[in-house]
Amino acid sequence: MNTIGAPPDVQASITLLFFLLLFGWWGIHRGFIRELVVFVGLIFLRVDQGHILISLFNWFRFTLQLAALLFRNRHKGASAVFGNASNVYKATVASGSANNAETTTVLLGLLLATIVLIYVVSGLFKRKLPGFGALLGALNGYLLGSWLLPALPHALPTPQVISGGVSDAANNQAGQLLAQGLSKTQSILGLDPFYLIVVVCVAVVIWAMREIG
Amino acid sequence: MSSIEVVWFVVVFVFVLVALARGYHRELGTTIIILLAAFIMFALTEKVDHFVSTTMAPYFRVDAKSETVEAIELLFFLTFFLVTLMGNYIGFGISAGGVPTAKGINRFFLNVAVGAVNGILTVSVVWFYFDYYHYPYTKQARLFFPETMSGFARSIVHALSTHLDVLLGTDVTYVGVVAALLLLFIVIRK
Numbered sequence: 176m177n178t179i180g181a182p183p184d185v186q187a188s189i190t191l192l193f194f195l196l197l198f199g200w201w202g203i204h205r206g207f208i209r210e211l212v213v214f215v216g217l218i219f220l221r222v223d224q225g226h227i228l229i230s231l232f233n234w235f236r237f238t239l240q241l242a243a244l245l246f247r248n249r250h251k252g253a254s255a256v257f258g259n260a261s262n263v264y265k266a267t268v269a270s271g272s273a274n275n276a277e278t279t280t281v282l283l284g285l286l287l288a289t290i291v292l293i294y295v296v297s298g299l300f301k302r303k304l305p306g307f308g309a310l311l312g313a314l315n316g317y318l319l320g321s322w323l324l325p326a327l328p329h330a331l332p333t334p335q336v337i338s339g340g341v342s343d344a345a346n347n348q349a350g351q352l353l354a355q356g357l358s359k360t361q362s363i364l365g366l367d368p369f370y371l372i373v374v375v376c377v378a379v380v381i382w383a384m385r386e387i388g
Numbered sequence: 389m390s391s392i393e394v395v396w397f398v399v400v401f402v403f404v405l406v407a408l409a410r411g412y413h414r415e416l417g418t419t420i421i422i423l424l425a426a427f428i429m430f431a432l433t434e435k436v437d438h439f440v441s442t443t444m445a446p447y448f449r450v451d452a453k454s455e456t457v458e459a460i461e462l463l464f465f466l467t468f469f470l471v472t473l474m475g476n477y478i479g480f481g482i483s484a485g486g487v488p489t490a491k492g493i494n495r496f497f498l499n500v501a502v503g504a505v506n507g508i509l510t511v512s513v514v515w516f517y518f519d520y521y522h523y524p525y526t527k528q529a530r531l532f533f534p535e536t537m538s539g540f541a542r543s544i545v546h547a548l549s550t551h552l553d554v555l556l557g558t559d560v561t562y563v564g565v566v567a568a569l570l571l572l573f574i575v576i577r578k
Contacts, residue, residue, distance in 0.1 A: 306490070306494055306497075306498070372508070376505045376508065376509075379498070379501040379502060379504075379505050380416065380419060380502070380505065382498065382501075383412045383413075383415075383416055383498050383501070383502050384416060386412070386488060386489050386490035386494070386495075386498060387413045387416070387486045387487070387488060387489065388486050388487050388488070388489040
């Protein structure tokens, strides 16, 4: 069958559909309020484009170094642990390569950890309105899918991780690189209204299935 | 808003009214039927095109790419789709069974939403086929002039052309999606 324009990645579309089903189903159990907290968190991450993540990570690294200094003379074991963590990170920074696998792993892990944290925090809220939770859960699945799924078949763009003491210009560059990576994932699956319609339709069907006795 | 959009919105509205009368628990069966019918149609499109243009067109001595041939192909698919849809409504379709447990505003919302989903799916499939076969004989009948479509209508047609035949296309992975959807449906019902 002929297609007009560039067809989207079929595999990505199918995977995204399963993602939506999974998160929609999960949204039913978690409820609207919890999914709303996650939604706000994800939107914040998307708007911020990772700048705060990098800053927090740098502060975390300083904390590690400080702890290593404090413990160095008293606890050799602790010193070794913190020292190693710091050295690994220094090596990543020193290489300065955009294709550094460690940098990619650190950033991807950081992003995943933040998303997990958002879900954990949202669990503190009450479970209410399961039906609307399915809608918002599927939407959250769509947001996460548009971020994470393209990282599976495609090489994740790898921004530099900037350590403390590096100039603001370099820090901004890192932020821009991360932003480019995120925008690239957006363009692969796209924030196309068509997919939003699919999201809503899938969520409605899941909710309706749930409400049959 | 051009006339074609008004027509399609009216169709969706009619589906919503039907869903309000029948209830979302019955309309879910219709959703599955529409998806399956669309899949079968998309899987058969190229084969039907080939058969009509290579076998029927020479027999009736018409050009394989003429408007008449496209009209025949369109008529075939529309008939198949509408018969399947009507068959479902008169009792030959898949039924979810059971009773709706949602109450109050939730039930009303679900009736409207599932009806709208069915309406959008139906309109999308029909519109896609009209566009795919270049709206045969609609100009002569003074029913519709594709050039007069608004930007919004063009964007819908473009989205259908670029996405629908991939999502509902001949790719074998779609069989998996439909099977998973049906399986999920059955599992939830049990």
